[in-house]
Amino acid sequence: MNLSPPEHSMHKPSDGCVDGSKAEHLLPCYRRSRYDEPLASYHSGSIISHLLRKTIHNKLTSLDNSLLYLPSSNASGLDPESNSADDFAQDDQSCLSFKDEDLSVSEHLQAKRARVENIIRGMAASPNTDGEAESECEAVRCRRDLLKENKRKQRLPQHQEPTQSNTKTSKDEECHKLKEQLQSMQRLLHQLQEKISHVHDQNYSESEEREDARSEHSMEPGGFGSDRAMKNLKETLKCELTRTVSESVDMVFKKLSMTLLNQSPQPQPSHSPEYSETEKRIPDDSPSEPSDDEIVKARSAEHFESISPEHQTEALSLVVRKPSLSQAVKRPFPLHQTPFQFGYNAPLHDSQILEHLLKYGPHSTFSAMPCLPASLERSSPDSMEHPWESVAMRSKLSSGHLGQHQTGLVSVDALCLPHVKMECGDLQSMAERSSFMTLSLNSPHIQEGLTPNHLKKAKLMFFYTRYPSSNLLKNFFPDVKFNRCITSQLIKWFSNFREFYYIQMEKFARQAIIDGVNDVKDVSVTRESELFRALNMHYNKANDFQVPDRFLEVAEITLHEFYSAISLSKDSDPSWKKAIYKVICKLDSDVPEDFKSPSYL
């Protein structure tokens, strides 16, 4: 247990730019990678294989298939912490910086090349074909077929929109293709990352041992070759992967946007009317009769709007309201808010899906990954160490809720979106979006602002800790890019939580005294207590979280403190509460590891 990292100092200013920040270290790779090569001929898979192959061929010479086998058990016995911040920091430096000396080819290198090439072949083959891709497992193929099947059914007579124009249908098909392309991109990316992470784990543990042995004999110049090459390869692969995928995704989204723009009579790219709350109508010069498309769009916009669970009425000026659609609340109570989801068997028009993609951004989770090894599905609490793991975790969450409908569902999760509400049709923001996506693909969920979900999570954390250190907060909000402002906002939240908590305590303590309670022992806090209800209502409004017993104990202790103090008329001292605070702040307990998951809520 015990996550609380060595709390260096409670009062240390929290400048979130600690060196260990993985996201920040990884970023340079992404930035550099986005535009430094022309994207001319853009065949979905081909660019990936091209770039990857280029790199790999540059670095490696021969190969050996031994590592092609993917162990089904997780990095067997590996310490999940082994590749932590240090590793990332170090890796970043090596990113894309190959040196000749690194080319000394070990068996592992060769094997890795073999694996990667295998993966590449899968990627190249996948997007538009029907799954000869070796790397795709049967489940994925099945599901895709199913999707198509549902798709077909959907188009059958029923309430079909009379195929008014062939152009529209073909555009739909185009959209659909693009969409599928995007989906498979994501799937493949995930698989790739997964595989690379396995290689990573394996090699890291090996090289780590060797590193340790070496370091005992001080810095020895010789013998570095293969280890470093391994690391470099690893990182190169990561970076290349990131880059190629992001480029591909860019392209897909460019295409998507073009498609949508072509559909709309209004070529004006910025500030697309459909998504603006204030100007739902197109200016006068627009056709008086709204086209079918427009109707569909308007309707879908309504749909998405109403489905959003967080039409928050609270004052949350600093809490970014992003379209957080997935309220993937975990245990222990049944989900009352289902995550947003597209059912392919539901009568949803393609354009709705596309629109949603554009409105809420590209990083929607397209259903679970049936191909993931069981070990990954376990999803360790340290998922931040493997950024992509959290994707798997979210998928897991989704699939849990979606139950049998899992197959053929596209569950859109906006959790990792940046806080900007996106304007559809704006190509520039489109580009930004895909770069955001690039970011989130590799260090998912890193975002600048705090969202209502973060607030909710913070409130639940309050059940465990009333006085969290900024370090703890950083650890438990790994999806937040910390800076001074964010930190103080979080601190402020907890300060507000405490305020409410203590006010309640004082209130109920005084009430007890008024009610003639004479003994502290007669003052208690149970789940039936009004006091508890008030607190629960505040921190756990949805009542979907099982409040830990310890919180009840702490609450009772607090109440006792207030009761005693007031009984003894200590409240005449202006700072009489401070003594109580002193007691209570020692009663914090560890926050469960689960809370560390970026996708906890």
Next chain:
DNA sequence: CGCAGGCCTG
């Protein structure tokens, strides 16, 4: 002085 935390207010 800067920071953390509390109090008050809107």
Next chain:
DNA sequence: CAGGCCTGCG
């Protein structure tokens, strides 16, 4: 919940 102000501490 957030902002502004105050206090205590190093």
